[in-house]
Amino acid sequence: MSDQPAAAPTPLPLVLAEPRGRKKPPRHLADLTVDERKDLLVEMGLPGFRARQVATHYFSRLVDDPEQMTDLPAGQRAALVEALLPDLMTSIREQTADKGKTVKTLWKLFDGSLVESVLMRYKDRATICISSQAGCGMACPFCATGQGGLQRNMSTAEIVHQVVVGARAMANGDVAGGPGRLSNVVFMGMGEPLANYKATLGAVRRLTEPAPSGLGLSARHVTVSTVGLVPRIRQLAGEGIPVTLALSLHAPDDELRNDIVPINTRFSVAETVDAAYEYFAKTGRRVSIEYALMKDINDQGWRADLLADVLSGDGRGTGWVHVNPIPLNEVPGSRFTRSREDDMDEFVRRLTARGIATTLRDTRGSDIDAACGQLAASE
Known part of the structure; x- marks a missing residue:
C-alpha cells in the first residue's frame, strides 16, 4: 500500500454532540x-x-x-x-487470557450501551484499562471502537465504577495469582477521554482523592490517553493533578496522520507535540507517545527517524518523552495489519539510537478479542 493517503477526511469537531433526549445515567x-x-x-x-x-x-x-x-x-x-449506590452497569460477558491474569469484561450500561474494560495482572503491578465513552467519535480507521461511532459519553461514576470493580476483583483474589491490590489505571479503553473532559476529570479526581472522597490511588499511576485534542491537553496541564499523559500519535508526518488519525486535520503533528511538551513542562511528568505499528503503513525506518526528529526538535531534547511502539491489535477485515517482527525491532532500534527511551509494548490478551471495541462489536 502507498504511504500517500486518500483525500483528507472532513475535520472533526473538538467535542461531538450526543443525541438529544438521551436519559442520563443514575446519580451515584x-x-x-x-x-x-x-x-x-x-x-x-x-x-x-x-x-x-x-x-x-x-x-x-x-x-x-x-x-x-x-x-x-x-x-x-x-x-x-x-x-x-444505584446499579450502573452489568457484566454480560468475560474473556480471560494469560492463564487468567488478563480479564476482559463487556459491560451493559443502564441504557443498553456497551463498553469494555480490561484488568491485567503483572508481576509487579495490576493495571485496569477503562473506557470513558460508549463508542468513539474520533473515527481512526484502524480502531475497532472508532468504526462504530460515538453512542454517548459515560458519567464520572460509570468511569470510576470500572476501577472499583477491578480493585474488588483483585482484593477478593478473583484474578489468577491470589488476592492483591489494583495499582494502575489507564484511560485507554473505548472512547477519547478528553472529548468527555468533565467526566474524565471528575473520575481522575475520584480515583486519586483519599477515601472516603475517592479511591486513593497515586496520580502518578493514572494515565490519560488522547489522540491529540490540543486545547484539552493544555487545560489538563493546568488542573494540578500530575497524571501521566499518553499521546496516541501513530505517525510523525501530517500526510499519513491525516489519514489514520483524522483529528490531525484540525491539530497538526507539530501543534500536538508542542502541547504534549507543554504538559511536561508544566507538570514535570514525562509524556508517553503511543504508536501502533502497522505493516507497511507507519513502520518504516525513515518514519522512526522522523519521529525522533519531531520529538526532539525545537530544543526539546529527549528526556521529556517515552515512546511505546505497540504491535497492532488487528480488527478482522481491516486493511491495517500488525507489523513484521523485524520491522518492529528496527523501529525500536532507530529510536533508541537517537537517545529516545523506547519500550515495545507487551500486548496482553492476544488469544481473545484484544482490540478495544471488538467484544462490543461482536455482541
Whole structure:
C-alpha cells in the first residue's frame, strides 16, 4: 500500500454532540462531592452523616451490597444504598487470557450501551484499562471502537465504577495469582477521554482523592490517553493533578496522520507535540507517545527517524518523552495489519539510537478479542 493517503477526511469537531433526549445515567456518589452526598441524603430525609459511611464502604471496603454494611442501621441500609449506590452497569460477558491474569469484561450500561474494560495482572503491578465513552467519535480507521461511532459519553461514576470493580476483583483474589491490590489505571479503553473532559476529570479526581472522597490511588499511576485534542491537553496541564499523559500519535508526518488519525486535520503533528511538551513542562511528568505499528503503513525506518526528529526538535531534547511502539491489535477485515517482527525491532532500534527511551509494548490478551471495541462489536 502507498504511504500517500486518500483525500483528507472532513475535520472533526473538538467535542461531538450526543443525541438529544438521551436519559442520563443514575446519580451515584462517585458523581458527587462529599458535601453534595450529604445534601442529597438530607433532601431525601436521611441522615447526611451516613454519606461518609457509605462512601467508606464503596471506596475503602470496595463493597456496594447493603447486607455487608453492618455499621449502618438495618432499617436504613437499603434506602442509603439506593440513594448513593444505584446499579450502573452489568457484566454480560468475560474473556480471560494469560492463564487468567488478563480479564476482559463487556459491560451493559443502564441504557443498553456497551463498553469494555480490561484488568491485567503483572508481576509487579495490576493495571485496569477503562473506557470513558460508549463508542468513539474520533473515527481512526484502524480502531475497532472508532468504526462504530460515538453512542454517548459515560458519567464520572460509570468511569470510576470500572476501577472499583477491578480493585474488588483483585482484593477478593478473583484474578489468577491470589488476592492483591489494583495499582494502575489507564484511560485507554473505548472512547477519547478528553472529548468527555468533565467526566474524565471528575473520575481522575475520584480515583486519586483519599477515601472516603475517592479511591486513593497515586496520580502518578493514572494515565490519560488522547489522540491529540490540543486545547484539552493544555487545560489538563493546568488542573494540578500530575497524571501521566499518553499521546496516541501513530505517525510523525501530517500526510499519513491525516489519514489514520483524522483529528490531525484540525491539530497538526507539530501543534500536538508542542502541547504534549507543554504538559511536561508544566507538570514535570514525562509524556508517553503511543504508536501502533502497522505493516507497511507507519513502520518504516525513515518514519522512526522522523519521529525522533519531531520529538526532539525545537530544543526539546529527549528526556521529556517515552515512546511505546505497540504491535497492532488487528480488527478482522481491516486493511491495517500488525507489523513484521523485524520491522518492529528496527523501529525500536532507530529510536533508541537517537537517545529516545523506547519500550515495545507487551500486548496482553492476544488469544481473545484484544482490540478495544471488538467484544462490543461482536455482541
